[in-house]
Amino acid sequence: MVRIALPHDDVSPGTGCLPPRAWYATSDARALCLNGNWRFRLSPTADAEDDAFAADGYDADTDGRGAWGEIAVPGHWVLQGHGTPHYTNQLYPFPVDPPRVPTDNPTGDHLRVFDLPGDWPAAGTTVLRFDGVESCARVWLNGTGLGDFKGSRLPHEFDVGPLLRPGRNVLAVRVHQWSAGSYLEDQDQWWLPGVFRDVTLLHRPEGSAGDHFVHAAYDHRAGTGTLRVDADARGRVTVPELGVDMATGESATVPVEPWTAETPRLYDGVLATAGERVPLRIGFRTVAVEDGLIKVNGRPLLFRGVNRHEFHPETGRALDADTMRADVLLMKRHNINAVRTSHYPPHPAFLDLCDELGLWVVDECDLETHGFQAVGWRGNPVDDDRWTPALLDRAARMVERDKNHPSVVVWSLGNECGTGRGLTAMAEWIRARDDSRLLHYEGDRSCADTDLYSRMYADHAEVELIGRGEDEGPEARRRLPFVLCEYAHAMGNGPGGLTEYQRLFESYERLQGGFVWEWIDHGIAHPAYEYAYGGDFGEEPHDGNFVCDGLVLPDRTPSPGLLEYKKVIEPVRIDGDGHAGVVRITNLHDFATLGHLSFTWSYEADGVRVADGPLAVPALGPGEHAEAQLPPAPPHAPEAETGWTVRAVLAADTAWAERGHVVAWAQLPHEAGAVRPAARGASPVREDRRTTLGPAVFDDRGALLTLGDLRIADLRLDVWRAPTDNDNGMPWRPEPSLATRWRQLGLHRMQHRLDAVEPSEDALTVRTRVAPAASDLGLRAVYRWQSDGARLLLALEVEPEGEWTVPLPRLGIRFGLPGADGPVRWFGGGPGEAYPDTRAASMTGLWEADVDALQTPYVRPQENGARPDVRWARIGGLRIDSGHRPWLTARRWTTEELDAARHRADLVPGRTVWVNLDIGQHGIGTGSCGPGPLPPYQLHARPTRLDVTFSTAVTRGNGAARH
Ligand code: GAL
Numbered sequence: 031m032v033r034i035a036l037p038h039d040d041v042s043p044g045t046g047c048l049p050p051r052a053w054y055a056t057s058d059a060r061a062l063c064l065n066g067n068w069r070f071r072l073s074p075t076a077d078a079e080d081d082a083f084a085a086d087g088y089d090a091d092t093d094g095r096g097a098w099g100e101i102a103v104p105g106h107w108v109l110q111g112h113g114t115p116h117y118t119n120q121l122y123p124f125p126v127d128p129p130r131v132p133t134d135n136p137t138g139d140h141l142r143v144f145d146l147p148g149d150w151p152a153a154g155t156t157v158l159r160f161d162g163v164e165s166c167a168r169v170w171l172n173g174t175g176l177g178d179f180k181g182s183r184l185p186h187e188f189d190v191g192p193l194l195r196p197g198r199n200v201l202a203v204r205v206h207q208w209s210a211g212s213y214l215e216d217q218d219q220w221w222l223p224g225v226f227r228d229v230t231l232l233h234r235p236e237g238s239a240g241d242h243f244v245h246a247a248y249d250h251r252a253g254t255g256t257l258r259v260d261a262d263a264r265g266r267v268t269v270p271e272l273g274v275d276m277a278t279g280e281s282a283t284v285p286v287e288p289w290t291a292e293t294p295r296l297y298d299g300v301l302a303t304a305g306e307r308v309p310l311r312i313g314f315r316t317v318a319v320e321d322g323l324i325k326v327n328g329r330p331l332l333f334r335g336v337n338r339h340e341f342h343p344e345t346g347r348a349l350d351a352d353t354m355r356a357d358v359l360l361m362k363r364h365n366i367n368a369v370r371t372s373h374y375p376p377h378p379a380f381l382d383l384c385d386e387l388g389l390w391v392v393d394e395c396d397l398e399t400h401g402f403q404a405v406g407w408r409g410n411p412v413d414d415d416r417w418t419p420a421l422l423d424r425a426a427r428m429v430e431r432d433k434n435h436p437s438v439v440v441w442s443l444g445n446e447c448g449t450g451r452g453l454t455a456m457a458e459w460i461r462a463r464d465d466s467r468l469l470h471y472e473g474d475r476s477c478a479d480t481d482l483y484s485r486m487y488a489d490h491a492e493v494e495l496i497g498r499g500e501d502e503g504p505e506a507r508r509r510l511p512f513v514l515c516e517y518a519h520a521m522g523n524g525p526g527g528l529t530e531y532q533r534l535f536e537s538y539e540r541l542q543g544g545f546v547w548e549w550i551d552h553g554i555a556h557p558a559y560e561y562a563y564g565g566d567f568g569e570e571p572h573d574g575n576f577v578c579d580g581l582v583l584p585d586r587t588p589s590p591g592l593l594e595y596k597k598v599i600e601p602v603r604i605d606g607d608g609h610a611g612v613v614r615i616t617n618l619h620d621f622a623t624l625g626h627l628s629f630t631w632s633y634e635a636d637g638v639r640v641a642d643g644p645l646a647v648p649a650l651g652p653g654e655h656a657e658a659q660l661p662p663a664p665p666h667a668p669e670a671e672t673g674w675t676v677r678a679v680l681a682a683d684t685a686w687a688e689r690g691h692v693v694a695w696a697q698l699p700h701e702a703g704a705v706r707p708a709a710r711g712a713s714p715v716r717e718d719r720r721t722t723l724g725p726a727v728f729d730d731r732g733a734l735l736t737l738g739d740l741r742i743a744d745l746r747l748d749v750w751r752a753p754t755d756n757d758n759g760m761p762w763r764p765e766p767s768l769a770t771r772w773r774q775l776g777l778h779r780m781q782h783r784l785d786a787v788e789p790s791e792d793a794l795t796v797r798t799r800v801a802p803a804a805s806d807l808g809l810r811a812v813y814r815w816q817s818d819g820a821r822l823l824l825a826l827e828v829e830p831e832g833e834w835t836v837p838l839p840r841l842g843i844r845f846g847l848p849g850a851d852g853p854v855r856w857f858g859g860g861p862g863e864a865y866p867d868t869r870a871a872s873m874t875g876l877w878e879a880d881v882d883a884l885q886t887p888y889v890r891p892q893e894n895g896a897r898p899d900v901r902w903a904r905i906g907g908l909r910i911d912s913g914h915r916p917w918l919t920a921r922r923w924t925t926e927e928l929d930a931a932r933h934r935a936d937l938v939p940g941r942t943v944w945v946n947l948d949i950g951q952h953g954i955g956t957g958s959c960g961p962g963p964l965p966p967y968q969l970h971a972r973p974t975r976l977d978v979t980f981s982t983a984v985t986r987g988n989g990a991a992r993h
Contacts, residue, residue: 038076038166038180038209041129041416043423046169046177048157048187050430051241053378057308060150060233064201068225069141070101072112076135076206083139084202086173090141098141104348106164106224107138113207115346115554117564119218119573120446120762122401128409129210140203140225146194154235154305155191158201161378162227162347166209170202180211180420183227183347183374183396184427190231201229213411214420216401217373217445219339219347219577220552226348227377237304239263242278244434245466248288248314250328255286255314265303269312272297288327289313289436291367292601292622294388296436311385313436317467319481324468324511324542326390326439329652331620332535333390333513333543334599335368336361336581340376343555343584349377356586357549358383362686364581364588364596365693370515370545373398373445375428384437387686391437392470392515392545395428395456397421397444413450425456429463442515443471443479454479472515477507486516486547489961490530497538514544519959520591521579522755522888526867526954526963528598536618546595547959552577553584553889559933561889566933575755575890579958583887590862590871590886597871600694602627602678603655608698611660613676617650625649627693628681629658631674635666636703637857637876645676663700671703671901673874697874705913709821709979714789721787723794724817725982732787732796732813734845737822738982740907743846747800747811747828748946750778751839751893752929755958768952768962771836776802778929792816799831807832809971821981830971837968839893842916842948842976844925850906850943853878854920858900862886867953867967869898881905881920881943891931895919896951906943909983914976917948949976 069090071083082088090098101110108115113136116123124132150156160167164182168175172195176188207223234240242261249256257274258281259267265278272284278301287295299310315326323330338357340347354377361369369389371380374396384391402410411417425443432438441464443456457469457479468481477483488496495501496512518525525546535541553561561584564572578584581592602624606613613631617624624647632642641664648656666672678694680687712724720735721728727736734742750772751757759767772778779802786797794815801808810829815822826843859872861879863886877897886894900918902911910918921928922939925946931937953963 038178038206039130041210041411041420043181043420044166044177044179044186046188047179048189050185050427052243052434053185053431054308054434055379055382057306059235059238059306062144062147062231064142064144064229064231065103067100068103069098070107070112071098071139072107073137073139075133076137081204083141084170084173084175084204086200101140103140103142103225103229104162104227106222106226106346106348108222108224109344109346109554112138114567114569116221116567116569117219117572117577118221119576120216120400121404121571122213122216123221123569123571124208126401126405126409128213128411131208131210131212136207136223138205138224140205142201142203142229144199144201145197146199148196150194151233151235154233154238155189156194157187157232157234158190159185159187159230159232160225160227161185161229163203163205163225164223165212165215166206167225168204172199180209181396181424181427182211182215184424185378185431211420214397214399214424217398218400220554222346226346235305237263238306239265239301239303239308241430242301242308242434244310244312246312246314246436247316247466248286248327249316250288253285254283255288256281256283257312257314259301259310261301261303263303265301267299267301267310269297269299269310274299286314289315290326290621291388291390291437292619294386296385310434311382313385315436317439319468319511322509322511323539324482327621329620330539331390331542333368333545334366335370335390335543335545336366336549337370337372337516337545337547338376338549339372339552341550341552343553343561346554351379354380355383358387358389359686360582360586360588361389362387363691364592365599365601366595368392368543368545370394370442372548375432378431381432381435381437385435389437390439391435392440392442393428393432393438394442395424395444397424398446399448400446402448407448410448410450412447412452415451418452418455421452421456422459425459426463429460433464438467440468440470440482443469445472447473449474470515476504477510481510483507483510483512484515485512486514487519487960488514488517490527490534490964493531493534493541494538497534497541499540511542512540513542516547517544517960518546519579519956520546520548520581520589521576521958522890522892523865523886523894524754524756524868524954525591525956526756526865526967527956527961528594528868529870530964532598546581548580550580550582550586551584551889552580555584558935560935561933563889578889579755584889590864590868593862593871594868602694604676604678604694604696606657606698608674608700611662613645613658613660613698614655615647615650615658616655617652619652621652623649623651624678626681626684627678630677630679631660633664633666633672633674634875635670635672637874640664640666669704670701672700674698674700675873695873706911706979708816708977709818709823710792710816712817712819713791714794716789721789721794723815724819724822726815726817726822728794728815730787731784732794734815737908737980740982741848743848743942745843745845746782747798747809747826748844748925749780749800749809749838749841750925751951752891752925753839754892754954755890756955756962757839757957759957760959768837768957772839775805775807775836777839779803807834821979824978824980826976828974830973834971837952837970838950839952839969840946840948841950841969841974842946844944844946846942846944847906847908848942850908852906853880854884854903854905856897856900856903856918858903858915858918859898863895864898865896865951865954867955867963872898874899881922882939884920887934889934891928891934891937893928895921896948904983905945907983909981910947911979911981912947912977914949916976916978917946917951919946919948920944947976947978949974
């Protein structure tokens with residue numbers, strides 16, 4: 031019997047690679063980038079024997095056995111027309127039988143012909159570096175095997191000096207989609223095989239350092255930095271700005287400005303060895319746990335973080351420099367100060383950007399074995415000594431590559447691997463190699479190997495207990511600082527509840543913040559669907575749109591969730607008393623003063639700015655607060671609703687945003703304004719089976735048909751919303767989700783019974799009962815219509831019947847405006863969408879947007895686009911006023927169509943604009959992975975009233991801000 035055992039099928043990390051070393055972008059040594067178009071051939075299975083393509087002299091064009099095409103490197107073949115991507119969250123997409131993988135194992139053969147430049151130095155040697163290949167590679171140069179490796183998001187280098195030829199060289203790389211390494215890479219993301227990061231040839235001059243380690247600590251008491259650069263070659267370290275000129279291995283202590291994410295001060299230096307000058311970007315900082323708190327440079331910090339997977343809708347995990355920079359800039363502009371590189375080390379250039387622009391980094395190893403949970407953790411590699419070399423290899427490749435980045439303050443062993451000896455071995459190795467950073471791993475509640483107590487998706491109540499130090503569990507753990515390495519699952523509409531988490535973080539010093547899950551929706555650009563998610567390529571098993579759970583949409587458009595997060599984590603708190611004209615400013619930075627900000631005030635009357643000016647605020651230190659006085663209220667129209675808006679903006683351009691960029695803001699109401707008197711007096715007139723009331727005409731069933739020239743369609747009570755991902759809950763939980771309970775009750779198909787149409791002297795009263803089939807629960811809805819001749823007043827009273835044990839999705843009216851067009855203008859919350867527990871970023875103002883722009887294009891369509899606190903709105907010739915300040919939603923499709931759609935492209939605009947005015951919306955929460963809405967945001971059936979005045983709109987020029 032022949033056992034088909036292949037190199038990719040064993041637990042070893044690989045053979046033939048050089049020891050890992052520090053990564054740096056450039057030096058004066060020669061480099062040849064091998065990215066570009068490579069020849070490519072895909073086979074359905076991994077045939078170990080057929081390596082003829084790698085032989086010296088092989089000619090792809092004359093090989094009769096298979097057509098060779100081309101592929102872009104870096105890239106994934108499944109995103110370039112060869113095979114298809116596959117998405118799973120926790121499950122392995124193949125049988126769990128470690129370390130073996132399926133016979134059906136898509137295999138990509140890659141060929142790259144390159145010319146070695148004629149002046150390539152003969153002395154020294156040359157290494158070939160792969161920055162990332164999923165899931166494993168075997169490599170040949172000019173027909174000679176160099177070795178093989180696993181560890182997809184880690185660098186691997188081979189010494190190729192002796193094999194290089196002058197002129198033409200041929201690099202052959204065989205990549206298997208599945209390998210033993212896949213068992214260690216069960217992260218919640220698309221499986222995307224390929225050579226997806228750079229491939230480079232690097233000259234290593236004689237006398238150059240193989241590796242170097244920059245140690246740059248900061249003593250906050252003395253204000254000095256201590257620098258030592260270790261290298262495995264003799265050399266000199268110079269930092270001109272600091273007057274440092276010393277040998278490698280020596281140390282110097284000099285006065286410096288420290289590096290923090292808020293003040294990313296870097297000093298340029300050089301490591302000069304006999305053969306090479308390596309640029310150094312040095313940031314001085316010291317990380318420690320002291321008094322049970324994570325401290326940098328002696329001060330505790332608060333992570334306002336986000337989990338970042340590498341993703342681009344067209345190129346998957348192959349990211350270009352601009353995309354990486356765009357991520358960091360977007361984070362900085364949204365007040366994010368920390369990133370967890372979930373769940374693998376990112377492209378190394380990303381960390382350069384974090385050093386330069388300032389983000390705290392939790393650098394996580396490329397390790398997750400989550401799929402073993404489905405088999406009771408039997409055979410889990412992290413608890414099986416045979417795998418320990420592979421785990422240690424991964425730890426070493428991360429630490430050695432990234433050790434010189436000041437932004438990296440925490441090493442994370444990996445994600446969701448259960449527990450085991452292999453993790454301990456990794457932790458011990460990391461501590462021995464680099465004791466200047468903290469260790470993180472969430473999956474072991476004992477915290478035996480870690481410096482932090484870390485959890486994911488704990489609800490507010492539990493987080494508060496932890497903050498108080500009253501959590502159950504080992505005593506030693508209660509002395510550790512706490513972070514939520516994942517919380518606030520940003521899937522679809524949401525996440526809700528951010529404000530309450532932030533208040534907890536700010537109230538208990540042990541709670542040092544968290545990392546929202548996650549940065550970007552992994553929707554893959556698709557010709558029919560716009561963005562594809564799990565299952566859209568016919569793959570099984572899959573986890574649907576659980577892969578679209580980011581704060582930015584796939585094209586990196588900030589979602590309302592990101593704007594909410596930005597507001598909630600503002601590093602400056604602005605509050606006060608608009609009546610007294612007093613503003614209170616608190617500096618919530620951990621390190622920076624407010625010296626980089628300037629403050630402004632503006633005064634708005636009915637949403638229109640009538641005056642503005644600067645506000646003098648001292649350059650408060652971190653944690654300090656002060657009061658500032660607003661000027662006397664400027665003159666404005668009597669009866670207007672007025673208030674102040676105070677903003678903290680960048681006083682000068684920074685590396686990440688321009689002068690004037692708003693960092694924090696608050697609104698302080700001043701005068702409430704007068705409510706328009708209700709419209710009453712006219713009497714209903716019945717004629718020809720129609721009833722006229724002022725400008726309105728009703729049919730004999732009490733249905734509103736027209737208002738002046740405007741047609742109104744199907745105005746009725748509405749309780750249904752297209753369930754959000756958070757309403758849909760966690761599919762793996764046994765209990766039914768909220769959306770399931772709603773559907774079981776039949777809230778998506780309520781029946782509307784007409785009980786009476788009662789004209790009276792000054793009103794038309796329509797009595798209805800709205801209820802789901804097969805239930806005795808119901809809502810009595812009484813519409814009382816009145817008019818003053820010009821306007822139409824609806825007083826709607828809703829009275830629940832029966833014992834409602836499920837909250838309502840929404841409660842209000844909906845109606846259609848056939849043929850309505852033009853922009854929507856409203857005075858209320860805006861410019862973006864908001865829901866009861868996601869409304870921190872909503873600003874009261876006068877706003878204008880087209881109906882299409884009111885929609886938030888979530889990858890999987892769902893409830894979206896509500897605007898809160900609407901005092902009045904104008905839409906398609908209709909004017910709506912309400913002292914009850916309802917929620918306004920307008921769209922060119924019905925809720926039922928929205929509910930039925932699976933992708934954006936399913937939504938086809940109709941000629942009618944459907945408007946919802948809600949007196950209540952159920953909160954959003956983060957139930958797609960975490961807690962649902964907190965009690966104050968739950969919408970329970972109770973007696974409710976909504977007053978709305980309708981009139982035909984008079985076009986008035988006013989200063990609405992366009993969304
Ligand atoms: C966590 C996991 C993440 C992601 C998230 C849900 O359990 O660490 O990778 O799956 O849940 O989106």
